[in-house]
Each structure stands twice: as structure tokens, then as C-alpha cells.
Amino acid sequence: MHQPAWTPRSEAAAASRIVDFGRWVRQHRAAPAAADHDYEALRRWSIEHPEAFWGALADYFEVRFAVPPEQVLRDPTMPGADWFPGSELNLVDHVGRGVDPARTAVVVEHEDGATDTWTYGRLRADTAAMARFLRDAGIGPGDRVVGYLPNGYEGVVAFLATATLGALWAQVGMDYSPGAAADRLAQLEPAVLVTGTGYAFRGRRHDRADAASELCGLLPTLTAVVTTGEPVRAAVAVTRWADALATSGEPIPPVAVPFAHPLWALFTSGTTGKPKAIVHGHGGVLLEQLKSLGLHTDLRPEDTFFWYTTPNWMMWNVQVCGLLFGATAVLYAGDPLHPGPERLWDLVAKHDVAVFGTSPGYLGASEAAGVVPRPGASLRTIASTGSTLPASANRWVREVLGDQVQLASVSGGTDVVGSFVGAAPTTPVYDGEISARALGVALEAWDDAGNAVTDQVGELVVTHPIPSMPVMFWDDPDGSRYRDAYFSTYPGVWRQGDWITVTSRGTVLMHGRSDATLNRRGIRLGSAEIYAAVESLDDVVDSLVIGVERADGEYWMPLFVVPSATWDEGSEARVREVVAARASKHHVPDCVELVRAVPRTRTGKKMEVPVKRIVQGADPAAIGALDATDDPAALLDFVRFRTAE
Missing domain, CATH: 3.30.300.30 (ANL, C-terminal domain)
Structure with missing residues (x-):
């Protein structure tokens, strides 16, 4: 029988939060006896008893409901499942709860090696000030605020301030042309734009002030613009970032909104048509990240969390959600291969990163260049996503880092801003395979006749709803584009569009997009x-x-x-x-x-x-x-x- 190439150390697994959660659901939700030490037993329970699982997750992580739910799931029909009906909450209310204000919240590492840091106390103050500015600019629940920004602190603050007010946030990076940015942002009819005026990449400064000015002209619904750099040209009032943060007044508590109230919009790639805006809700995102980061990744308040990403990718949103746990989020503004592939490894060591998110491409480039990483003692997980992780990457990581670090291959999507398959501190690693199906995800591989298959290639489907499925597509009043995207092949069953194999030992192999x-x-x-x-x-x-x-x-x-x-x-x-x-x-x-x-x-x-x-x-x-x-x-x-x- 095929043996795993890496297995968790028993003492590390026993100390993980997922094991503690397993004990908790045994005691409080009648989960099976094996739930605290057998990942597959816990996973099976989570999909056989979805209401018990998601309700337990909310209780275990002490989700703050301003108005408690009437039940966990009123209607399981997809699309349109009604999760936690009647409840009200706000994701921002969970950011850094109980964390020392002096603890570092956000670190921005620049390509030239300069580092900026902000504490949780400063983050809260800046978020409150920006929320006051946006409120004074007329922003409230349901309004849209958008960003045209490099990867930095300003995007974090602007997002949290927007969400505080119950408004919707969306952004793109400044590497997009004004036209491409407008293709995404203009469809939301935003009221406020937060924009930078340049960014650094591959050793060169890119001036984007003119591009930002052009974008302002392509967003006719704007009533205000905030610029993090020099002034830009716009037909509406332009406020400098520092002046917006100088807005004084009483703190604004996060507005309690319904569970499915829009939080952010993420965009499809636009490679096969106009980019679609996928809208996710406060409650679904909160629960998915509590599960993905809290249980699967075991993120803790004492951890430093770094995922190389950009504002164009859902992993930016996941990175920011590390703040839900009181962790320190490291953002990198630059080219990961400049001046060489050792750049991110140096950053991991410099900030004593515990969880490092990267891509198979970066791991391959590191191996090809002969990089020998020397991370800090805290590094315990390297998470990889974006494409299929080859077996050779697993072998290389073990060669250079030994068996102290788990290489966790993960696959999910912008569609659910989370993972369908991945790993946990209790799952072994088989080279070239993904360790397990994610908790709460009723994932199967289906053949052409719609039958679940094992040890053969099939379509990735999800047969039961999960809370972080999209609330809607923007500008899709009858839901037809949403249904066509995921439910046109198998009515009532989510089809992701990936070919996979679910093996008899519970691992998953990814074979690429079914449309390719x-x-x-x-x-x-x-x-x-x-x-x-x-x-x-x-x-x-x-x-x-x-x-x-x-x-x-x-x-x-x-x-x-x-x-x-x-x-x-x-x-x-x-x-x-x-x-x-x-x-x-x-x-x-x-x-x-x-x-x-x-x-x-x-x-x-x-x-x-x-x-x-x-x-x-x-x-x-x-x-x-x-x-x-x-x-x-x-x-x-x-x-x-x-x-x-």
C-alpha cells in the first residue's frame, strides 16, 4: 500500500486546534468518538451533519451575533441556501478581538527591503477614522467603495472601514490599465475610490498618477476620491489619505448586518469574457476563514502569517482574514523573484513567519536557483496554491527544511473565497497529492453520468451548500448567470469546472480545468x-x-x-x-x-x-x-x- 512521504508529529498534532475542536464537538454536538484524532471521521461527520458542524464552528469560535440566528440552515437548496436566517453580525467585529493593542497587526515589506509596521491599536484607530470619513462622504450599508492600490496597509484599512459601515469593498492592483480596472470596478457603480499613484516592481518605480486620474474619469458614479500619494485629477473632491485619517469624532461600532449582507466583490479573471463580480457575504466569509485558517491552518494569535499575493487575487482577502485571529499579517509589495528567488525566503526568516503561503512556481524557481532557505524556528507550514503542486516540490522542501515543516497543497477558488481540498495538522502528505477534502465540503468526483467515482478522473462537484458560496453575481437580478456558472450541468449540484481524482485513501489529485x-x-x-x-x-x-x-x-x-x-x-x-x-x-x-x-x-x-x-x-x-x-x-x-x- 502506498505510504505517505510525511506524517505529522504526534505532539504537534495533539496540540492543534483541530484536535481541540474534535474534542469539543464530541462533548457538545455528539460527534463520533474518533473526531478528535481521526481527520476523516471528523470530515465525514461535518458533511453528514452540516447544520451541527457549521453551528458548532460558530459556537466554538464564539462568533458575535448582534442578533442570534433562528436556526443554522433553513433551506439547503442550491443555489439560494439560507444560512443562519434572522441573524445579524459584522466581520470587522471579530478582527483582533482581545488582542493587546501593542501587538503588531500589519507589516508591509517593500521590494527594496524597507519595512513598515502598524499595531492593532493603530489599525483600529485608522479604521475608525477612515470609517468616519466614509460616513461623512455619505457611505452606508449597501454602498460601494473600491480601491486601485498596490499591496499595502491602506487597502487593509479601507476594506475594514468600508465593511464597518456595511458597505461593499472591491479592489484591483495598480498593474491593471485604467480600462481593465474600470471593466471590473465600474460595474459596481462605486461612490468612493481609494487610489494609489504608483508602485515598485522588479527594481523600478512605476508612476501611475495619470492612470489613476484616467480611472477616475471612467467611474462616473464617484462622489469622492481618496489618494494615498500625490493628488490625482477627478471631477469630484480629492482627499489625501492623511487628511482622511485626521477625521475626528467618536469611534463607529461595526454596523450589524444580515448574515448574507455583501462584504466584498471578487472578480473572475476575464480571460473568457467580461470579468464577473462575485459577491460574498459577511457571515459566509467569516465562517469559512475561521474554518480554513483556524482549523486547517491552525493559525494562532502569536503567529506571523505571510502569503505572497496581490490585490488582484482572493489570497489577499485571506491574508487580511489572518487578523481575525490576532496574528501578524505580512504584506509584500514587489516582485517575489527580485533580485532573486531567495527574496521571499529572506522575508520568512526576517519576520519569523509561522505560516508561509506561496505557489508551486515559486518553489520550483527556488529549487532551480539552488536556494537553501533558512527560515526562523517558528515556520511550521508552507501552504501552496494557484496550480498543481508537483511531487518534486514536496521532495525538495523536505531536503532543504527537513520534516519539521508541513507542505500543505490547497485548492479552492475565488468562487467560495476558501478551499475545497487541502490539509490539516493531522493529515499526512502524499507527494503529488492533496491530503484531504476540506471540512464541511461535500465534495465528490462525478463521471459523465453523474455518479460518484473513486480512483478515477471526474468532475469536481459539491453536493451540499457551504456558507461561503456567493451571495450573488453583481448585476444578475434573476440569478441566471450565477446558475449558469455552477448549476447548469447538474441542477442543484455545484460544478466547479475542475477535473479531479478522489483516491480510496481520501487524498485528491487535481488534473486541471475541465474547460481546458x-x-x-x-x-x-x-x-x-x-x-x-x-x-x-x-x-x-x-x-x-x-x-x-x-x-x-x-x-x-x-x-x-x-x-x-x-x-x-x-x-x-x-x-x-x-x-x-x-x-x-x-x-x-x-x-x-x-x-x-x-x-x-x-x-x-x-x-x-x-x-x-x-x-x-x-x-x-x-x-x-x-x-x-x-x-x-x-x-x-x-x-x-x-x-x-
């Missing part, structure tokens, strides 16, 4: 297996594979490769050999084409679907792909393959 599935001669293939094989070669820096249905009925499966300096006349043969050996003969590409770079979304995902559409003849600008990518030139390079035979 390779289907060769009737055999469904996952791109992840090809990437894991190809990118194990020294000859290859990066790769991307697509499957193209041609007009003549033929199926063309090219593999695009970014070659390393060692690429030579024998490299293509080695690529084919390693794919056949480590995946299968069916996975071997029809051809290997060299490219300068693999285009990715701004959250680091390979742009398989847009590349496929471009190769099939679509205009990159018309499908929104240029605004969604971090490297437009790399995407445009694929236009030349339209005539490839």
Missing part, C-alpha cells in the same frame, strides 16, 4: 501530469499544453516550452520520453514549440483556455485576455501558431 481538458481520441487527459513530467527536466523552464479541435476533424495537441540554457538538439526527444514515462503515451504531444514565456493570469495561473482560443483564431483583445495577463507580449506570441499544421 485535453480529449485525445476519446481519452480525457489532464494537463497537470504533462507539466509535472516536462518541468522536471533541466531543459525546461516552463510549459503549456492545449488541445485544438480543427475544422477537418483532427485533434492537435501542441506543447509549448520555454527552454532553459541547456536546451539542445536532443531536448525535444527527452521531453517526449519523460512524458511517456511519467504520464503515458497518450500524453505525448503532437509537437513541441518553443516560446519566450508562458502567459499567466495576474494570480499566476497558466492561460490555457485563452491560448487555445487564440490558436483557434480569436482576437486576444476581443476576449479580454490582454487585460487579464501579466505579460501581454507573451500572449500575443501565440498568434503565430494559428496556421500551424
Whole structure:
């Protein structure tokens, strides 16, 4: 039987919060006797008794309901499940509860090594001041405040102040063009914009004052603008950040709002159409983060929590939710590979990070560069998401860090601002696999007939609602776009759009997006297996594979490769050999084409679907792909393959 490559230390597992929670639900919710030491037993109970589980989670973490719920779940029908009906609360009311005001809340690490810190006392004061400013600007429950900001403290304060008032927050990073930012933000009809005027990246300062001014003109509903830098041009009053924080008055308590009241909007990538604004509610986000960070990640008040992210990605929102536990949140403003891949490891050591969130790409770049991390003694978890984590990454982490650190592969989505599958302090690690299905998530792999399957590839579905499913899509009054996105394939069952395998031992393998599935001669293939094989070669820096249905009925499966300096006349043969050996003969590409770079979304995902559409003849600008990518030139390079035979 396949054995795990890493197992938790018994003393560390026993001291984890998830074990304590297991004991608590045994005593208070009649959970099975094994719930405090057997993760799978606890998970099964959580999905077989969802009302008991989510109600227990709220009680265990002492969620502050201004108005208590009438029950946990009134209607389990998806979409539209009615969680904690009648209740009122506010997520901000849970930030830093009981934490010493002198404790560091937020650290911003700049690319040049400069560091800024703010305590919980200062964060509370600044949040209150910004809330007063926004209230005086006419903001109240249901209004929208948006940000055009680099990764920094101002975004944290603006979000918390907005949520305090019961208004909705949304933001994008300043690397977006004004037009791309407006495509996302303008649909919300915001009243206030909080904007920066520049950011640093890859050793260079990018002045964005003109871009911010242009964006102001593209948001016709604005009534006020706050700028964190020099003044910008706008048709409405512009207030400097420092002046907004100087607003005096009594503290504003967080406004109690219904459980599903809009908290923030996150945006789809926009690679296959206009970006959709996915709206999440206060209560659903709160419970999901209490579960994901509190139980699965075991985040504690004494911890420092750092996840490399940007304001364009849901992980920014997760990072800020570390404040719910009184932890110190570290934000990095810059390129994670500048001046080299040791940059983030240095930051982990400098701030004695306990939980470090990163991507498979960064781990691979670190290994390729020969980085030898020297983190502080507190580091216990490296969490990886954004793409499939190859087995080689697990082996490298153990080689350089030993068995003290758990490498936790996680997969979820902007859709639920949380995880579907992941790990816990009590779960072992099997290289190349995700340790377990998440608590409270009734996740299965379904075949084409809608049957749950084990040890074979199927569609990722969720058969019972979870509280953090979207409240709605913005500008979708009849819910048709929401239903079409998740429930059109299996009515009443959530379809995520990923191919997965749930193994008989409870682990999960991710095979890529089902809308980018390779289907060769009737055999469904996952791109992840090809990437894991190809990118194990020294000859290859990066790769991307697509499957193209041609007009003549033929199926063309090219593999695009970014070659390393060692690429030579024998490299293509080695690529084919390693794919056949480590995946299968069916996975071997029809051809290997060299490219300068693999285009990715701004959250680091390979742009398989847009590349496929471009190769099939679509205009990159018309499908929104240029605004969604971090490297437009790399995407445009694929236009030349339209005539490839």
C-alpha cells in the first residue's frame, strides 16, 4: 500500500486546534468518538451533519451575533441556501478581538527591503477614522467603495472601514490599465475610490498618477476620491489619505448586518469574457476563514502569517482574514523573484513567519536557483496554491527544511473565497497529492453520468451548500448567470469546472480545468501530469499544453516550452520520453514549440483556455485576455501558431 512521504508529529498534532475542536464537538454536538484524532471521521461527520458542524464552528469560535440566528440552515437548496436566517453580525467585529493593542497587526515589506509596521491599536484607530470619513462622504450599508492600490496597509484599512459601515469593498492592483480596472470596478457603480499613484516592481518605480486620474474619469458614479500619494485629477473632491485619517469624532461600532449582507466583490479573471463580480457575504466569509485558517491552518494569535499575493487575487482577502485571529499579517509589495528567488525566503526568516503561503512556481524557481532557505524556528507550514503542486516540490522542501515543516497543497477558488481540498495538522502528505477534502465540503468526483467515482478522473462537484458560496453575481437580478456558472450541468449540484481524482485513501489529485481538458481520441487527459513530467527536466523552464479541435476533424495537441540554457538538439526527444514515462503515451504531444514565456493570469495561473482560443483564431483583445495577463507580449506570441499544421 502506498505510504505517505510525511506524517505529522504526534505532539504537534495533539496540540492543534483541530484536535481541540474534535474534542469539543464530541462533548457538545455528539460527534463520533474518533473526531478528535481521526481527520476523516471528523470530515465525514461535518458533511453528514452540516447544520451541527457549521453551528458548532460558530459556537466554538464564539462568533458575535448582534442578533442570534433562528436556526443554522433553513433551506439547503442550491443555489439560494439560507444560512443562519434572522441573524445579524459584522466581520470587522471579530478582527483582533482581545488582542493587546501593542501587538503588531500589519507589516508591509517593500521590494527594496524597507519595512513598515502598524499595531492593532493603530489599525483600529485608522479604521475608525477612515470609517468616519466614509460616513461623512455619505457611505452606508449597501454602498460601494473600491480601491486601485498596490499591496499595502491602506487597502487593509479601507476594506475594514468600508465593511464597518456595511458597505461593499472591491479592489484591483495598480498593474491593471485604467480600462481593465474600470471593466471590473465600474460595474459596481462605486461612490468612493481609494487610489494609489504608483508602485515598485522588479527594481523600478512605476508612476501611475495619470492612470489613476484616467480611472477616475471612467467611474462616473464617484462622489469622492481618496489618494494615498500625490493628488490625482477627478471631477469630484480629492482627499489625501492623511487628511482622511485626521477625521475626528467618536469611534463607529461595526454596523450589524444580515448574515448574507455583501462584504466584498471578487472578480473572475476575464480571460473568457467580461470579468464577473462575485459577491460574498459577511457571515459566509467569516465562517469559512475561521474554518480554513483556524482549523486547517491552525493559525494562532502569536503567529506571523505571510502569503505572497496581490490585490488582484482572493489570497489577499485571506491574508487580511489572518487578523481575525490576532496574528501578524505580512504584506509584500514587489516582485517575489527580485533580485532573486531567495527574496521571499529572506522575508520568512526576517519576520519569523509561522505560516508561509506561496505557489508551486515559486518553489520550483527556488529549487532551480539552488536556494537553501533558512527560515526562523517558528515556520511550521508552507501552504501552496494557484496550480498543481508537483511531487518534486514536496521532495525538495523536505531536503532543504527537513520534516519539521508541513507542505500543505490547497485548492479552492475565488468562487467560495476558501478551499475545497487541502490539509490539516493531522493529515499526512502524499507527494503529488492533496491530503484531504476540506471540512464541511461535500465534495465528490462525478463521471459523465453523474455518479460518484473513486480512483478515477471526474468532475469536481459539491453536493451540499457551504456558507461561503456567493451571495450573488453583481448585476444578475434573476440569478441566471450565477446558475449558469455552477448549476447548469447538474441542477442543484455545484460544478466547479475542475477535473479531479478522489483516491480510496481520501487524498485528491487535481488534473486541471475541465474547460481546458485535453480529449485525445476519446481519452480525457489532464494537463497537470504533462507539466509535472516536462518541468522536471533541466531543459525546461516552463510549459503549456492545449488541445485544438480543427475544422477537418483532427485533434492537435501542441506543447509549448520555454527552454532553459541547456536546451539542445536532443531536448525535444527527452521531453517526449519523460512524458511517456511519467504520464503515458497518450500524453505525448503532437509537437513541441518553443516560446519566450508562458502567459499567466495576474494570480499566476497558466492561460490555457485563452491560448487555445487564440490558436483557434480569436482576437486576444476581443476576449479580454490582454487585460487579464501579466505579460501581454507573451500572449500575443501565440498568434503565430494559428496556421500551424
